[in-house]
């Protein structure tokens with residue numbers, strides 16, 4: 440399984456330009472996380488800081504106890520071998536065919552024999568749907584194929600942490616959808632810790648277990664997908680719903696007067712959307728193993744559920760309920776301290792698999808029929824400072 444990446448108080452400037460400050464978060468082991476943010480907010484700089492290619496002036500990035508900011512190059516290089524990185528453009532060598540491009544890290548960093556290299560390269564190319572394209576040059580294939588070749592190359596050293604920098608850039612929506620599914624399937628197969636940098640809200644809504652958002656030189660929020668997708672934090676809500684109304688402007692932050700004028704104006708037709716509907720996360724393709732990461736995340740969400748506003752609690756329980764309905768043999772785990780999952784309602788035949796039970800938050804609406812899940816006990820209210 441992948442390893443946890445702990446980021447503490449990370450601050451980076453280039454000369455006088457502060458990129459972000461005091462970024463603190465943990466990428467949970469084996470889960471898929473996404474870092475969002477408008478253009479220029481320093482997402483790529485963050486990603487490069489995790490592997491020690493960019494040195495923040497303050498803070499730590501801890502992986503297996505090694506600080507990627509301040510450790511010796513020798514120790515950092517050791518940890519770097521745990522990473523697989525998919526660059527924006529695939530970063531392929533134009534003069535090498537796909538086989539040689541994918542084989543490159545194996546030839547550089549291992550002493551494997553040729554037949555082993557061949558086996559590994561063909562296996563990874565098969566995984567990303569490029570079997571048969573080994574002889575092609577990067578200039579002869581589509582952008583989507585180049586991305587997948589870049590992903591195959593990122594996989595050959597069996598990474599425990601995979602970083603993807605804007606995997607969707609330059610792809611049409613259909614190819615982006617295929618790539619999103621590929622990332623989920625990959626996570627199901629190898630259980631690696633993954634961080635995807637993107638501003639594609641479709642990927643953000645359907646792929647990750649966790650989401651983070653950079654804005655105005657700060658990490659606005661980081662937490663499980665359900666928490667951000669129901670968040671009323673203005674920047675997060677504006678970004679995830681792709682709205683014009685909110686603190687994010689066309690070229691820069693809006694000033695206070697513009698924000699006040701917006702607040703006073705009626706909603707435009709296209710802004711009248713439902714804020715509390717959580718889109719379904721992609722499931723692994725048929726034949727793939729179930730994602731263990733999703734179960735771990737659900738457990739975390741349940742443990743923090745009572746700290747969230749009632750509407751968010753209700754939407755989250757509905758969403759977990761829908762997931763459980765599709766996986767009757769993998770009931771949502773009961774949160775720590777909460778009563779154990781309840782037996783199904785009397786209408787469920789005795790031989791049916793026992794399903795968890797949803798109870799709506801106080802004041803909430805009745806949940807839809809189906810498997811039910813009990814939320815943890817505790818007062819409803821907004822989280823202190825947002826999840827991290």
Ligand SMILES: Nc1ncnc2c1ncn2[C@@H]1O[C@H](COP(=O)(O)OP(=O)(O)OP(=O)(O)O)[C@@H](O)[C@H]1O
Nearest residue numbers: 453458476477478479480481482483484485605638
């Ligand atoms: N090596 C560098 N030296 C100086 N400034 C840099 C360097 N790398 C990045 N920057 C600056 O850091 C800021 C953040 O850049 P970054 O590429 O991380 O943003 P981003 O959020 O990934 O943007 P996008 O979504 O458009 O790719 C930019 O203003 C960029 O010019």
